[in-house]
Structures are given as structure tokens and as C-alpha cells.
Amino acid sequence: MFEKIQKLLKAENIENWRLTETVSETAELYFIRKKLDIPRIKKLTQYSVTVFRDFEEGGKKFRGESTALLSPGMSDEEIVSHLKTAYLAASFVRNPWYELPDAVKEDRKKSVSDLAGKDIEETAAELAKAMFEADTAEDAFINSAEIFVTRRYTHIAASNGLDVSFDSDVIDGELVSQCVTPIDVEQYRSFSYDSLDREAIKQKVSEAVTDVRARAQASEPPKAGDYDIILTGENLEVLFELYAARSNASMVFPGYSQWKAGDKVQGEDIEGEKLNVYLEPLDPYSPEGIPMKERCLMKDGELKLIYGSTRMCRYLGIEPTGNFEKIRCVNGSVPLSGMRKAGVLELVSFSDFQMDEFDGHFKGEIRLGLLYGEDGTAQVLTGGSVNGSLLELQKKLTFSTERCEDRNYSGPMAVLIPGVAVAGK
Amino acid sequence: MEVARSNYIKENKALFKKLQQRLSGKYGYASVLVSDGRQQSYSVSAGGVSVSDFNRFGKRGFVVRVHDGKAYAEYAGNEISEEAIEEIEKNIESRLLDMGDKWERYLTPVACEEEANFVKSTEYRIHPEEMGDEKILAKLSEIREKTKALDERLIDCMASLQYQYYNKLFLSDKKDIEENVLWTCGGLVVVAAKGQELKDAYKGFSILGGAELLDEMEEYGPKIVKNCIDLLDSEPMIPGEYECICTPEVTGMIVHEAFGHGVEMDMFVKDRALAKNCMGDMIASELVTMRDGASSATEVASFFFDDEGTLAHDTLVIDKGRLVSGYADAVSAARLGVEPTGNGRRESVERKTYTRMTNTFFEGGKDKVEDMIASVKYGMLLQDPTSGMEDPKNWGIQCMVSMAREIKDGKLTGRIFSPCVLTGYVPDLLKSISMMSETVELGGSGACGKGHKEWVKVSDGGPWIKAKIRLG
Structure with missing residues (x-):
């Protein structure tokens, strides 16, 4: 055939x-x-x-x-x-x-x-x-x-x-x-x-x-307010979608994203960690037949690559790289135990955690949250929702030294983000 | 005009019949579902023009289901011939059933089937293939250009159209039925920027029919541009519980995502749905009556039989606030000892059947929209749903809308909050419904996933509703 x-x-x-x-x-x-x-x-x-x-x-x-x-x-x-x-x-x-x-x-x-x-x-x-x-x-x-x-x-x-x-x-x-x-x-x-x-x-x-x-112990949502939150595991992969999407030629060429290689996309005065992110392929060739290899997307918070399929990359006058299925982040400076301080809300799971690459907001309904107390214990919570702008909060990210390895994500197990709005009781 | 039958199905029907009969002679039950059709998608945007077969719902192929005395097993493929029949039989016996025999099975009786023999087709006014790619793209380009020209702050306007015609043949000992269906969907998205933040407004369009939908799309440009420009001045949502007026699209999201997934009865079998224990209970305001069914409305999820050969139904789910029924695929119905309701659906022949919604909606009420807004002391008008996620086990709500317009003393103030997450407990929200508009609208431009996969075309909607909702 x-x-x-x-x-x-x-x-x-x-x-x-x-x-x-x-x-x-x-x-x-x-x-x-x-x-x-x-x-x-x-x-x-x-x-x-x-x-x-x-x-x-x-x-x-x-x-x-x-x-x-x-x-x-x-x-x-x-x-x-x-x-x-x-x-x-x-x-x-x-x-x-x-x-x-x-x-x-x-x-x-x-x-x-x-x-x-x-x-x-x-x-x-x-x-x-x-x-x-x-x-x-x-x-x-x-x-x-x-x-x-x-x-x-x-x-x-x-x-x-x-x-x-x-x-x-x-x-x-x-x-x-x-x-x-x-x-x-x-x-x-x-x-x-x-x-x-x-x-x-x-x-x-x-x-x-x-x-x-x-989760079975939890029945109450958190009190509404701003919290320092911890996101873990697969939710970090979702968070990084903002960087992968906004540096894709399909968002750059139509003018949706103004990002270009060399931009300090995390901003100038970074209080948290400077991002170091790589893109990895899962297959040896893209659907267009482009040989795939690992590429550095961000180095110390600076964008290194605009990438994507042939048509969009040719229009931008850059090398077509194909699209990538896996994100690898090499950040990590604080052990998880150091993040779990009194008043910090660890959001273990959501109904569906989403990153909107258009408005830059991450959001989701909380299925399981752990609110840490002074004595090191955690109150289990469920319900309410989180809604934050990564574009505004990206200067203040702290990543865990513990790592998470999945087929589509390799990187820190957790990120601490200060001052995120949480809806609750 | 009626949607035409598939030549592939006509030419190969004898082979599929032979396969079904040979398997039926060997096993307690055997059926074959054959699928054919075509789907095409068009889009025009700043990124360029695109025409392609979008390759999701309607692949050519077949799925064979057999019952080995304990439960069902399935084999799917897309190559049929005299020789292939032998190979399929061999694969079912030596690989598929052998794989099943290694485990204790979830014992399942053979589902009851009524006899049926027909060929039925839906109708259309303008078939997209007859209109042709050139005219479709020209019309989309015209809609795009006119809409984009409405405001210079717009970065882009994307106009898109998708259609699918599908042909299905279902064969079992009692059934020889064929259906031919055409649906068409469209979308209009406009994008503007507020610094690094992009604000977009979307309007979907759908019809059980053809390219006649394009006329409707053209008229909507000014409304969607206003919504997008309004979003440029939006503020972050102030978390809290508000009196809310929901547009029919937001009502549809609540009907479908927050509640509808909870009465899919395959979840009852798995003990994953709270609704199982609430049959006969008042779970909503007396104003609420809800239906689901392929024959409940004429929309993109209307068909004549589902992917297990069960004929289309019109199921009353909530009757004046009381939960009276769920909906079930044939296997779940057999396990639960209830009648199947024509909700056994697959993304394509490649995928398993689950209980899935079809056209799902609240019936209308008696109120006028202007009276509903006027009745709000302080609250929000919620519009433009973006996504939702089900929680049948605990009836938690997760629905997103891109816009909440502030209402003070019965009037819209012009203040806008975006984006917004709706949360809370489903029965609390449904019981708080205090007003419903007379007008009911259904839409089916998107697709529904079961959990995080298994996409099928559905429509949902209802009237404008007034309810208390927690927003974040």
C-alpha cells in the first residue's frame, strides 16, 4: 500500500x-x-x-x-x-x-x-x-x-x-x-x-x-485568602507548559507571543530561582521527518530557543526543530521539608489543574490540600480553588531538590509559589 | 437532503455478516460495529490557512464484540477480507480470550437486545463537500476579515469549521441496522493583548446538518469582539460566594460537567458515583427538569443507535428537582439489571465503549432574562465557559468561565472579572437555582472527555439560570 x-x-x-x-x-x-x-x-x-x-x-x-x-x-x-x-x-x-x-x-x-x-x-x-x-x-x-x-x-x-x-x-x-x-x-x-x-x-x-x-480525612475547604503554595509532581509539568507554548513558533509567528531568543522572560529582578529548562523528544523524528534532539529552552531565566514545525520556523527565519513531548528542568535548591513551613498550603491534587498559556493563569479545584501548622503537623483540606498568574509570580519560584521522573517530565518534585489567591470558605 | 450511505459498508457488508455469524456460532454473543465516513477541518487565522482531515472520531474500521460465557471481549481492526476473517477469528481465540483467561473476570450477563432492521439518515441543507473547499475557505476568510476589522486592538481572529459525516453498521443475531449522520461545527476566536496577558473570546456554533451553519457565524462577530475588548479591562476574581446569572452556555457546562457525568451508570458499576445512592431524592430545585438522549434534541449528538446497537432514547433524568434516572451503556445496564438508554459510545472503533452523554440539558422555566438580572442585589453574570472537570464520586464542581460581569442593584456595572473558577458541591448549586428563563439554547461545538481522554461529540445547554455559586 x-x-x-x-x-x-x-x-x-x-x-x-x-x-x-x-x-x-x-x-x-x-x-x-x-x-x-x-x-x-x-x-x-x-x-x-x-x-x-x-x-x-x-x-x-x-x-x-x-x-x-x-x-x-x-x-x-x-x-x-x-x-x-x-x-x-x-x-x-x-x-x-x-x-x-x-x-x-x-x-x-x-x-x-x-x-x-x-x-x-x-x-x-x-x-x-x-x-x-x-x-x-x-x-x-x-x-x-x-x-x-x-x-x-x-x-x-x-x-x-x-x-x-x-x-x-x-x-x-x-x-x-x-x-x-x-x-x-x-x-x-x-x-x-x-x-x-x-x-x-x-x-x-x-x-x-x-x-x-x-483525602478521606478532609472535609473542609481552606479559608479564602492569599497563601504560599506548594505544587507537586505532574502539576509542575502543566506549569511549564507556559514556557513551552510561548516559545513555540506557532505562537510567535502570529504575534500571540512576543518572546524571542535572548529575552529575559522571567523578568529582570528575579527573587527566586532562575529557570533552566530543556526540551526532549520522545521519538527520533518529528511527524515531518525532522531528526529530533534535546534542546535548551531556558538558561538562567533567559530564553534560548524559539522552536516548532517547518512552516512557522521558516517564516521566522529560524531552524525548524520539530515539537517536543518532554520537559526537563534542572532547578532545585530547597528540600521539600524546608518548604513545608507554617501557613504554607501544599496542593497535592486537583480535579484538573490547568495552565492557560494565553492569559498566563494556572488554576484548578483543590481535591487535596495540606495546610502546615506551627507544630509541623498538617491540616487536610478539600474544595475551593487556586487561581494565579504565572507571568506575575514567576520571579518568585523556589524548586525542591527532590526530583520527579515521568515519561513527559523530568524535574523538581515541587515548587513553592508565594502569594497565590485561594478561594475557599 | 439525506446523508448518503457508505460504499465501503455496502461493498463489505457480506464479509462483516459472515464474520458476525461465524463468531456467533462459536460464542454466546457476537456483534460487529463497522464505521466509515469523513471528517474535514478548516481554519483561517494569522498563522495561515489550514485544511485537513482532523482524524479523531470517524476512522474507517470495525470492532468485534464476543461474550465467552463470562463477560465481553473486543477486537478492533481496519482490514477486512476472506483471509482477514480467519485471522480475526484466530486472534480472538488464541490471543484475546487467552489474555482474559489469566484473570478473574467481572461476570456479566449478555445484554438484552431488541430486534431491529433499518437504514436511517439525518438531513442537511448544504453538504460541505458540495459547497467545496474553495467556497468554505473564502467564506471563513471573509468572516475573519470582517470581524478583525471591527477593532484595531485585535491581534487576530480565527475562523474555523469542521464537519463529519459518519456511516455505521451494527450487526448481531437480532440486529442489522445502519445510520448515516452529518454534523458541522464552527468557531470564532478573537485575541487581544493586555501587556503579556492575552485575552480571547470564543463562540462555538453547531448543527446536525451542513455548511448552512456559516450564515449564523457571520452575524456573531460584533458580540465576540466586544467581549474580548471588555476583557482587556478585567480584574482578578475576588473569591467568594455570589448570586450568579448564568448564560445558557454556562448552564450547559454545569448540566454536563458538574452534574451529568455523575449519572453515567458505568460509574455506578464501579461504585464511583454518589448519585447511585440518591435515586428518588430531591437533588435540585423544583424548577429543574433535565433530559439526555440522542433523540431528546436535534444537535450534534443525535443519532439512531449507539455504538452497541441500542436505539436512541430520550431519558428524563431530573423531574422537578427529583433524581429519577441515570443513563447507561448496554454492558453497565446488564450488570445493574436496568434497561440500556442508548448511551454506549466510543471515540472511534479503536476505543472501548463507556456510558457517555449525548444531548444533555435543563428544560426552560418561566422567567425573563431582564427580570433575572434585575433581581440580583449584588452578584455576577457568568459567561463564556472554557472547561470543566467531572467529580461523580463527590459531586465537587470544577468549571471555568472566562468572564464574570458585576451586577449591582439589578444592573450591570461594567466591571469585569477574569478568569473565574466555579467550585462547590453540585446539589447545593442545583438546589439554589431560583429562576430560569423561558428560552433554552443547546450547543455542541466542543467534545467531551471521560476523565482525561475518550472524546465524543456532545451537546449541552438549557435556559439562563440564577443560582448561588462559589467563585475563585
Whole structure:
């Protein structure tokens, strides 16, 4: 099919195109408590063709593009019909002309994961087994869980000779922990690994059980007011989305973000830590076939990179880097124990913690908060909400020395942010 | 005009029927859901012009469901042929059921099915494919340019349109049913800057139909620009509990996110919903009557059967403040011993079925909007919802709106707060509803996730409501 589509593109005289084949197989296990709700297997092949069309109007050069999805088993007539429709659509897309990504031709990159070569069903079963090994308490337990083990082969080719391919293996899923007394409550956790990390999933279950047990003790929201807050774990990944979004060429080119390399985006008089942030890829190539490598985004609070996909980067006259899925932050100066001072509110979990890269606000409803007292004990709280502007507060950030390692985030376990508005009773 | 049938489904129906019958002979139950269709998205903004297949809901493919005597199992794929039938059978037996046999199963009876045999289609006035990409992009460009020209402080205006037509075939021993549906959605976003802070206003549009939606979009430009420019002078929200008037869009978010997810009955099976223990209880003001169903309204979540072959329903959920029913997919209904309500939905054939909402809304009341605003001594007019997150277990509210307009002595003062987080306990909010407008509006421009994934098209809405809400 991959070759057939290329032949048909040639027969239709479509000069510039990019073709991506994705073959994926997934084993899925859904549990209610420790019983299997439903097993699922899926095997799917998909082809995505982007066609480019050059044209001139009023002395200006344009390069339009349009994408069509093709399925295995399609007849030649059906494929040609999709290609023609996409090619016609591209002629109405009046985007200024730009250079397509450079041609790269490399051998298939095999998955380096320990999941490679193993049955996906077996991996799913082993992960589930490890998860339930940590689910031993009577009062707090896993209510339900979903596990997905996916093996994927991606092949990208383009009309200029670009030809790259790679394999990937990934485990992801989610679990809900429950504690029945004194208040019946639950907590949500997601996970994503590129290896069979039994200890990581056990740790995830242990944290989920500990947090939900604490949550069951909480019934009151905090008093409304300004607090020094601690955010932890995956919520830091969300917080860093502001920096990743505002330095992306797709926000810079339309003028949404005024940031440029060399800007002190954290401001001049930084009272807290100066940010040091890196962007890391999860796949060896971007969807456009650009070879991916780690890039420094911020050094001591100064922006080092505007990054993104080819069209936007070419318009800005910078190197196309592709987009990144992982953020690594190397900050950290104070142990968590040093942050947990009287009056500090540690926000352990939210219904849904969000960072709005447009207005710069982070916000969420508090599921579990710990308000530290003079004697070192913590009052457990639930309800109310937090709403703060990172653009205003970014000069005052302090990060923990303890680290958090996840598939999409590597960095400090916690951040202390002073003077954040909290809605409560 | 009626949405056309899929050639792919017509040409391969005999193969899918053969697959279903062979599996049915082997297992206690077997069904095949086949999906086909096309989806296209267009946008015009400062970032450029885009046309692409947006690849979310309507992939071509199929999902096979079998019951092995203990519970269900599923195999999904997108390659069908005589040879593929053999391979699918082999994969179900040697891989799928073997994977299930390693665990104690959650025993589930085979769901009851009524007999049905039909082909049904929704209607449209202008099919986007007939209108063509050139005219659609030209119209979006015109809307964008006209809207952006309304105020020089705007950085950008993005005009977008998406449509999907999908064709589904469901086969089981008792069913041979086919549906063909077309929905279209649009969006208008304007952006202005206040220093580093970007303020944006959004309006979504939706229709169970076609490109006729574009006419409606054109008229909305001045309103959305005013909202965005007003936001430039907004202040941070002062946390507290306020008397609030909610627009139909905000009502819809409360109906759907704060309450609606809590009566999805797959959550009852998992003991994850407080509503399970509240059936028959007064959980809202007597003014509140709520419905959900693919046949409850004509919107983007209207269809003839769900992804398990259950025919579309119109479910009364809250009757004058009393919780009378949840909604259920077929598997959850079988486990709970209740009737399924046509709410078994998948993001695509690649994904599992869960209980999902369809068109969900509060019925209207008797009040006039101007009387509702005039009745507020001090409070907020909440508009432009941005997102929400469910909490079926504890009925905690997390909903975000981008704008709260101050009301003092029954009048809007012009003071604006942004952004705002709505929190609190769902029944407290619903019981505090004291006024509801006559007019009811539904919208379905977005998509709904179950937790953090599994996106499906839904619509929600209701009247303007007056309620006490904690804002932060």
C-alpha cells in the first residue's frame, strides 16, 4: 500500500508530498477492583498523505497543503479520489511559500525499550500483576484501572527523498484509588512508561493509596485568602507548559507571543530561582521527518530557543526543530521539608489543574490540600480553588531538590509559589 | 437532503455478516460495529490557512464484540477480507480470550437486545463537500476579515469549521441496522493583548446538518469582539460566594460537567458515583427538569443507535428537582439489571465503549432574562465557559468561565472579572437555582472527555439560570 500510494501520487503529477504509514497494535486491560472488566486487542494500519501545491497570485508565491487519511484495502480509484480532493484543496490554501524539511534518509531505528520483542499481551499482564502487588491495604485500594501496551511502527517518506522509520513501544494507563472511610473518596492518577518499570507502577499505586487516605480525612475547604503554595509532581509539568507554548513558533509567528531568543522572560529582578529548562523528544523524528534532539529552552531565566514545525520556523527565519513531548528542568535548591513551613498550603491534587498559556493563569479545584501548622503537623483540606498568574509570580519560584521522573517530565518534585489567591470558605 | 450511505459498508457488508455469524456460532454473543465516513477541518487565522482531515472520531474500521460465557471481549481492526476473517477469528481465540483467561473476570450477563432492521439518515441543507473547499475557505476568510476589522486592538481572529459525516453498521443475531449522520461545527476566536496577558473570546456554533451553519457565524462577530475588548479591562476574581446569572452556555457546562457525568451508570458499576445512592431524592430545585438522549434534541449528538446497537432514547433524568434516572451503556445496564438508554459510545472503533452523554440539558422555566438580572442585589453574570472537570464520586464542581460581569442593584456595572473558577458541591448549586428563563439554547461545538481522554461529540445547554455559586 505504501508503494502503491507513492505510484499513484506520481501518476497524478503531484510533485511535493509527504506520506506517513503507522502500524500499531495495542493490548488493553480494564479492571474493576482486581477483576478483569474487559480485555481488548486492536491492530490498525493508517496512511496519512500531505500534498503541497505551489502557485502564484499577484506576483506572490504560495505553498498550499492539505492532508488526506487513507485506509488499507482502499481501491486505486478510491485512493486517487482522495489524493485529487486533497490536491485541489491545497490550491486554495494561500500560505506564503516556504522550504520543506531537508531530505534525510536513514535506516530504521529499532526500539531500544525492554518492551521490544515481548508480546504486548504479556507486558500488559506483567504490569497489571505489579500494580496489584502494591494494592494490599484494606482501607484504601485501587477502584479501577486501565492499561494500554502499544507497539508502533512509523514510516515517513517524502517527494524530496526523505525516508525515515522507527519503532516505539509504550505503556500507558490510569488508575483510580478509593478510600471508603471516614468519607468515601477517590483520586485519579495516570502513568506512561517506555519500559516495563515494575517499581515505578508500585510507587504510583503506593502514592495513590497514601493520597486518597489523606483525602478521606478532609472535609473542609481552606479559608479564602492569599497563601504560599506548594505544587507537586505532574502539576509542575502543566506549569511549564507556559514556557513551552510561548516559545513555540506557532505562537510567535502570529504575534500571540512576543518572546524571542535572548529575552529575559522571567523578568529582570528575579527573587527566586532562575529557570533552566530543556526540551526532549520522545521519538527520533518529528511527524515531518525532522531528526529530533534535546534542546535548551531556558538558561538562567533567559530564553534560548524559539522552536516548532517547518512552516512557522521558516517564516521566522529560524531552524525548524520539530515539537517536543518532554520537559526537563534542572532547578532545585530547597528540600521539600524546608518548604513545608507554617501557613504554607501544599496542593497535592486537583480535579484538573490547568495552565492557560494565553492569559498566563494556572488554576484548578483543590481535591487535596495540606495546610502546615506551627507544630509541623498538617491540616487536610478539600474544595475551593487556586487561581494565579504565572507571568506575575514567576520571579518568585523556589524548586525542591527532590526530583520527579515521568515519561513527559523530568524535574523538581515541587515548587513553592508565594502569594497565590485561594478561594475557599 | 439525506446523508448518503457508505460504499465501503455496502461493498463489505457480506464479509462483516459472515464474520458476525461465524463468531456467533462459536460464542454466546457476537456483534460487529463497522464505521466509515469523513471528517474535514478548516481554519483561517494569522498563522495561515489550514485544511485537513482532523482524524479523531470517524476512522474507517470495525470492532468485534464476543461474550465467552463470562463477560465481553473486543477486537478492533481496519482490514477486512476472506483471509482477514480467519485471522480475526484466530486472534480472538488464541490471543484475546487467552489474555482474559489469566484473570478473574467481572461476570456479566449478555445484554438484552431488541430486534431491529433499518437504514436511517439525518438531513442537511448544504453538504460541505458540495459547497467545496474553495467556497468554505473564502467564506471563513471573509468572516475573519470582517470581524478583525471591527477593532484595531485585535491581534487576530480565527475562523474555523469542521464537519463529519459518519456511516455505521451494527450487526448481531437480532440486529442489522445502519445510520448515516452529518454534523458541522464552527468557531470564532478573537485575541487581544493586555501587556503579556492575552485575552480571547470564543463562540462555538453547531448543527446536525451542513455548511448552512456559516450564515449564523457571520452575524456573531460584533458580540465576540466586544467581549474580548471588555476583557482587556478585567480584574482578578475576588473569591467568594455570589448570586450568579448564568448564560445558557454556562448552564450547559454545569448540566454536563458538574452534574451529568455523575449519572453515567458505568460509574455506578464501579461504585464511583454518589448519585447511585440518591435515586428518588430531591437533588435540585423544583424548577429543574433535565433530559439526555440522542433523540431528546436535534444537535450534534443525535443519532439512531449507539455504538452497541441500542436505539436512541430520550431519558428524563431530573423531574422537578427529583433524581429519577441515570443513563447507561448496554454492558453497565446488564450488570445493574436496568434497561440500556442508548448511551454506549466510543471515540472511534479503536476505543472501548463507556456510558457517555449525548444531548444533555435543563428544560426552560418561566422567567425573563431582564427580570433575572434585575433581581440580583449584588452578584455576577457568568459567561463564556472554557472547561470543566467531572467529580461523580463527590459531586465537587470544577468549571471555568472566562468572564464574570458585576451586577449591582439589578444592573450591570461594567466591571469585569477574569478568569473565574466555579467550585462547590453540585446539589447545593442545583438546589439554589431560583429562576430560569423561558428560552433554552443547546450547543455542541466542543467534545467531551471521560476523565482525561475518550472524546465524543456532545451537546449541552438549557435556559439562563440564577443560582448561588462559589467563585475563585
